[in-house]
Amino acid sequence: MPEEVLEIEAGDSSLQPIEALDALLGGAGRVDLLTERRARHDLRRQIALLERRLGELFTSAFPRQGIDWRVGALGGPRVLGVAELERVRDALATRLHEARAEVGRRGEIEAQNRGMVEAMIAEPERYRWVLVSNEDVGEPGCRHWHSRPRWGILGMLMGWWRVKLSSGCPLARGLRLLQTGTWPAKRDTLRPPQSIVSLTLA
Amino acid sequence: MREEAATEAGWVAPELREEFPGLALRYLSVDGGSARTPRHVKGRLADLSNRFSGPQAINLRHQPIPWAYRVFYRHIGLDPDEQPTPVEAVALERVKRGGFISRSLLDDALTIAIIESGVALRAFDAGRAEGRLGIRQSEPGEGLEGRPGELPQGTLVIADEARPLGLLFGAIAAGRGVRPRTTRTILTAVQVKGVPDIAVEEAIWLAADVLRS
Known part of the structure; x- marks a missing residue:
């Protein structure tokens, strides 16, 4: 687990009322409650960090297709318990690991292909x-x-x-029906868009 | 000059406030419901379509506000890749359809505000909401109007003082959303940890501004 995940945020105000209550009551149940809340808090922080890493990888992986980024829902929206948050965290960590491996594997193949292009040209x-x-x-x-x-x-x-x-992608605008319901002549489709608009309005 | 009403802070159930610091609801009630989109709003939507391109949609996850919603989705058991966050849903639509498609004044106002701010916005019929709005967990036996069966206990809902109006980031109860007969609309913004107050205010004002135009 990365070090940042294990950092403890200082001055977490959400825990202070419970700590104060716990000091007053001194009950074992309250201690459990506090421990559980801390655990949930830590797990949420780990999930946030993993989500950031997954987002970075997602962006850097573009435009590669076919990589699975889904982690799966747990039937929310609701407050998840420790075990459920652990499942989310573990699923995110697994997904991140798998996606990294896949991106790395593809990166190697792409590097080989780039080498092949250079060799092809030579x-x-x-x-x-x-x-x-x-x-x-x-x-x-x-x-x-x-x-x-x-x-x-x-x-x-x-x-x-x-x-x-090759010269790149085909134009987004292909042959299509004009508003008059007739197909344009081939030379019309090759005109710039302004010409098509004026033709349509006429 | 028109006098502007201030946005109101909704309530958040104490157990949720402790569990999710930063979770908040802000809302503003504005006159009118939805209508046909005026030409200038359609033009604004078209400009927004031109400004918002594929790379920006890909980079959304890097931006702090969309990321904050993604994280919150994970925290409450939703997968933002299966059920996209509001801003990602709008961005996905833009990429799929090649532009932001105009539907109605309210939908267009929400689209503009969501894309410009990244904040999650919803709209409810003010005439069918009782008292202040807030976020709480569903109670045993409680359901969502128009949806068969009961909600699982503890489901996070946006509610008024009487009943749930909709799931948090999900379906709206039947008859509680904005309809053709609506005369007053409540624009709500769900704020989560990492989303600054000013972004929430801006989102609501943007949507209200478009609705009043």
Whole structure:
């Protein structure tokens, strides 16, 4: 467990009334109550810290997909007891551990893929038809590197290979019905959005 | 110049105050209910859509207020990845639909205020609430109107002095939310540890300002 988790917050006002009452009553039940409340308080602090770490990892893992971040609910909203808070804490710690391992594993693969891209660019004929996408190197976007023959079949026969870099993601705006209910001519869809708007209004 | 009413502090059951220091409820009662969204509010929502992009949605967890709600969700047995916090729910909607979709004046006011401040806001029909509002645990045999069966004992609810109005961060009791006939609306903000008072005040005023516009 990290050291920060075990830190005790000084001056916790929420515990003071119980401590005072406990001193007055001196009962074993009150001591138990105080101990339990302290335990819950500590567990909540540990949960907060783990949640922060998980959030940091979540952000740093973007845009990698398919990593499970869920921890599971315990049927709230309600006040959880010590055992339930422990379950939440343990589930968070496990999830954090698993997610870190997964991000690390993917990071290694992505580093290998980046190395492969460099090798592909240096010697494209050794990586014929190999395609590496941005996702494979852990970056956002739709760009990809593709080892292809120059001039099609002639390049294949002659061994003229090169790496083509795609131009990125397709435009978000594709062919769609105008408000008039007719499909636009292909040249209209290639105009900037202002042209489409004016066409629609006309 | 319009005279502004002050927000009121709701009550929090003593056992919850001890268990969750920082948990609070603030609310403000404003005239009117919901209505069609005026053009300028739709424009404001569109501007907000342009300002709020995917990376900001991803980075929400790093920001102190959304993080504070996530932590509180964990503390009360909710999983914010299964049931998103209010600000994350709105952000998720923005990412999925490509913009903040205008629904009604009240919904749009809450969306603007939640995204701008990060604070969890709800609205209730003031005409159907009795006395002051607060946060407490449900009692044995108590249910939520419009929902079959009893609530499990100890469920955290937002309540008036007579009955639960809704689950804390969950469903609103049938007939207690804002309806077309509502003439007065209560805007409530749930504050948790780590959410500053000024953010809560700002959230309520933002929503009220949009509602009055």
